[in-house]
Amino acid sequence: MSQRDDTRPQGAAATARQRKPKPKRALWKRLLLWSGFGIGCLVAAGLVAFIIAYQAVDIPDPNEDFQTQTSFVYFADGKTQLGEFELQNRQSVALSDVPQSLQDAVIAAEDRSFYDNSGVDVVGIARAAWNNLRGESTQGASTITQQYVKIAYLSTDQTYTRKAKEAILALKIQRQLSKEEILQNYLNTIYFGRGAYGVQAAASAYFGVDVQELDVAQSAFLATVLNEPGNLDPAEGRQAKEAALQRYQYVIGGMVEEGTLNLEDAEQIDDQLPRTPVAETEEQFGGPKGYVLQMVQEELRAEGFSDEEIAGGGLRITTTFTEQDMNAVVAAVKQERPPGLDQLHVGVASVEPGTGAVRAVYGGPDYTAEREGAQINWATAGGQPGSSFKPFALLAGLRYGYSLNDSFDGNSPYFLPATGEEVENQGDSGGGSFGFVSLLYATQESINTAFVDLTVSMEDGPQKVLDAAVLAGIPEEQLAEVPAVPVVPLGFAPVSAIDMANAYATFAAGGERAEWFTVERVTDADGETLYEHRVESEQVIDPDIAADVSYALQQVVSAGTGTDASVLTCPAAGKTGTATGAEGEVSSSWFVGFTPELATAVMYVRGDGNDDLNGYLTPTFYGGDRPAATWTTAMEAETAGEECGTFPEPAFVSGTPPTTATTAPPATTAPAPTTTTTTQPPTTTQSPT
Template sequence: MSGKRRAAGPAVTKKQTPSAQGSGKEKSSGRSRWKKVGIAVLVLGLLGSLLGVGAFIVLYQTIDVPRPNEEFETQTSFVYYADGKQQLGQFAKQNRESINLEEMPDSVKDAVVAAEDRTFWTNRGIDPKGIVRAAFSNARGNDTQGASTITQQYVKILYLTQERTLTRKVKEAIISLKLQREQSKEQILEGYLNTIYFGRGAYGVQAAAKAYFDKDAADLDLKESVVIASLLNDPNDLDPSNGKRSKKDLKSRYAAVLNDMAEEGTVSADQADKAAKKLPKFPEIEQDSQYGQQRGHVLTMVRKELLDLGYTDEQIDGGGLRVTTTFTEKAMNAAVQGVVEARPDGFSDKQLHIGVATVEPGTGAIRGMFGGQDYLDSQLNWAVAGGQAGSTMKAAALVAAIEQGFGLEDTFEGNSPLELPDGNLVENQGDEDWGSAIDMITATEHSVNTAFIDMTLSMDDGPDAIIDAANRMGIPPSKAPKKGPGFPSTSPGLEPITGVSLGNATVSPINMANAYATLANDGVAAEPYIIEKVVLANGETDYQHKVDDSKAIEEDVTSDVSYALQKNVQEGSGTAALELDWPSAGKTGTATNGDGEVSSAWFAGYTRQLSTAVMYVRGKGNEQLQGWLPSYFGGAYPAETWTAVMQRAMEGLPVEEFPEPAMLDGDAPTEGHEPYTPPPSPTRTQQPSTPKPSTPKPSESPTPTPTEEPTKTNTPPGQTNCPPLNPSCDETPTATDTTTAAGGGGGGGGGNSAYVGDLAVGRVPVLLAVAAFREWWIL
């Protein structure tokens, strides 16, 4: 039989166990499942990556570098004294002064990079490794670390906000990447160091150097540079002025930065070890308020003037302007110290207001000013607000009268009261009589109201003529159609009334000082100003003041007016100013308001180099001084204050004399004001001579009776009946303390006896010579 051979023994059938039956299939199925999961994860990861990359690309294309935040583009505008170097104040949204990278020392740049972003010079605006490192450190509970590069910090400050959101972080990263492609590393570092906040209100390294070390950034040494860099970690808590804890924390941070610099190789290990031993010295930095004391009054004036010149608030506050003013530190201090020295004690700044202004003749430059109380307590500047001018306006009346042909020797009614054409009465201070024919010099010396009213009425259109003279001198009109010269550009109440010379109009000390400066400058008037130059942030000079002057009054007229005003200081109501011990001229003023109350007290005066006006007022500027101040006359506290101010302001200047008076005597518009003509001197007859030499004894002849003799009514102490320029008059006056309100001033002295005396002394040598000749002839 053919076929396969079967093995011996029974056939055995093998059955598989259940586990054995399914094991292969399950292994295969498991591997397949994990494979699918892995593939899915990879696919999803790839899709996510693709989506992320796509989204990033879209965001990169759609997010542009925005315009910088406005406040971080600003620069501080600085205001300087007249020397252009000493800082007077500043205007700023943020205290910032941008400088070039080349002006920053390497030690500052190296310290900031070491402290804030050691990969700055090599990264692309962001630091992925730093982000991962900071994430793991923060997850382990260590001190919170930031992963922002210098570029990211710069972007966040300059372009974005401080909000902590994922959206802002994404924008920050994208803009950082873009910025580092558009700008060089040097440009980014320069921008960062001019923008970042260092504490003490200082933005940028230049402001920080001044805030902490009172020097420019270019002058910082290694230790100071490291402190500046260390502050960036926490500007407020690391400020050493905040106490021992802050100083200790600063020193720890300071040492860490030095160590990082050593590791980076920007300083040697020895330099780092040596510097780390001790923090640098921090000078005392004055922390006075920007607008405290008089600074606020000055800065407010400067801002207003810049606006009038066409600059905008944005330019002033953030344009980085460099503004040189006319103010000098010397004259400003003189005004402040002079007020402190002379003002009466025990009077509150809230009630007693003093305004002072010093103007330079010939230029109109305002050199010094005192606006009143601390600006932080009151923003009202009394050097600008002013008050009723009182008899300081009589200088303008003198100008107008002499221009119309009157002379200093011409006489006017000095008795009181004087009845006006309308029936009203004008009185002198104390209703005092000075005689029916007193000359202009005596009237000026003693501020005789009736004489000046008579003078006004005797001129052609007297009130208008006086106002015209005042305007030409520098006192603005009552109203102005547009902004004109002056601080302010109007003088309310300067109207053509009979009593205009008594000073009812409101005039500011600045404008009054400028008007008197015209007299000091031989009649050449200049518009007052406070801004000398404006330089833009790029160094370009944008504005340069040009002196605006004009011939306002003839020189001979001003020489006569100045002579009369010198006599007021020498012998009249302004004798307190003699303490200056300098050739000076001036006028007192004491004004009354509509209620008859003494509302202001003044002294305005000048040397050849400086003109200063001082005003005292109370409360709202028109309240009663009489019975409130110990003395309310202009010749008292105002004249004493003027002297104290000018003693300091004039220190070191050469002595300059005033020109001799021209003694003009033209054709006056009215008669009856001729100089007083004294009666003839007694004639002396010579006795017949004898052979022996002897001095003949003259016999007196009767004194002729004058046909018209000036009225001598109640001649006050110190007033002489000697007419001016009369050598034969030997009457000697005595000093008095007579003052004139309602436009008058304080202090007093005799008429014009000094001038008479000088001429009388000059006759002595001549008489001696004549006598000697007669003796020789007789012999």
């Protein structure tokens, strides 16, 4: 029989003692456990969500505006800047061209851990989310990589969702690009104020230098203003200047702290801001140059360049315009045009004979002016040329077989044989009759009736005059709707100053015609040629006939209606033109002329081109007055410093040279300018350019 183990519990008491519960765990410990579990779940969920978001978010195409570069337009020398086309004022540069001091300053100002961080500022993201949830504005603290992502790929919305997407893209960009590439892209896209995007434009805007020329103080200043350009530009006032100095000292202190600037050098520059002269700002198309830039833009489009390439492709565009010629025509208009009189318009164009290169254009005082019609380029808009169209009738007559010596009816009135319609010699001549005069003298004194008689005497004469104008260089489409009537030499067909200058340039070039153009060459930012103009000229007029036309037009300047131009240093030829309406009102006034090296047309009109000039300035307004004076002033400056050429001797085709330069005028009539009376009211074509 076994013995009872007395050590074992006995009975119910023992059972109760065996089932006694363990002490319960403290409540706070349980709460802590569950909180930890919950946080772990949230972290895990957040991590899963981040992984999903990371995989779902693709790097988008860069914002188009931040991929653009300013295109620069140069005068004919290829060096002097005429203007620019831009969506944003930007010139991208390689990081190797950016001074180390500027790189260091930007890092000290914006992201001192740039070379060590992963491209993301976690604290900044959390702060943005918290502030957004509280309904407060978010704060900065983005890394340089995040800032670049925001600028180049995202909008500027300040929300936690954009901030999160920014972080994801920053991580992805960090894996695709080196730190140097990120910094280079950032420095070429960030806005510095004063309309400048990127460090090259900023260096020019604030200091007038290339980025390579920046010193340490200037570098620190640019790193200062990029934080808040609108509030840190000293040009904005004392408060902005004080804020800029405080930020500037912070940047310099950061450079010292990071070991990129020694304390001694810092103390020499941190007490005041570097001088930042306020650059003169002007509209991209402001002033007279706007009409020129607009013409260049149109020609680039015609040559196949897109608007995106023109305004943002970083092109280098060399034009045909010279600074001397452009300054000359602008100054001439300013000097000779009466002040005020907003409705008085002047168009001027200068073309090089033989090549068609446009050397100068004046289309108006300000392309960006806030007034109706300010964008009309009066150098390319049509106006009635009046008697300056007569040289084309002269050309037609010489080609037909007439000579400068052949005589035509200069009496007034003249009655058209077919209709009996009356044509008069008006203007300063007093409407007098000249009798039968040589074609040479009719040109010299601009005798209406003689030119109408010439036209009537040729078979299909009116069409021959129009054909001669096209042959010289007036675009055929401009004359397509012009009726072939006997008074067509009197210039009621609307043509532009630039086309008239080019047609007269054909006479100056001995009958060699070229199409006018404004763009000489286009290269990309690296200097690779994208386009180069090829001059294609054609001998369209017999050189002897061209010499005779030129000789007749020389007489206009030396002894006829255009003697105001005779003071020009170089030999000159030209023709006055005054177009009138049915009631004798002067609607446009011209002088078109040339030297052996340059042809220039000047046109004065009022209002829409049809309004009366008479009584607006003086009792009469003829081509031999203000237009001739404007032409002479411009041409004197345009040809200054250049060797004057000579005109060829006249050939007197189909005839024998006279014993004197001109046929003697009738004793009862003094040589005087005449105006054009047409059979229809003047009309002016104002084609938008």
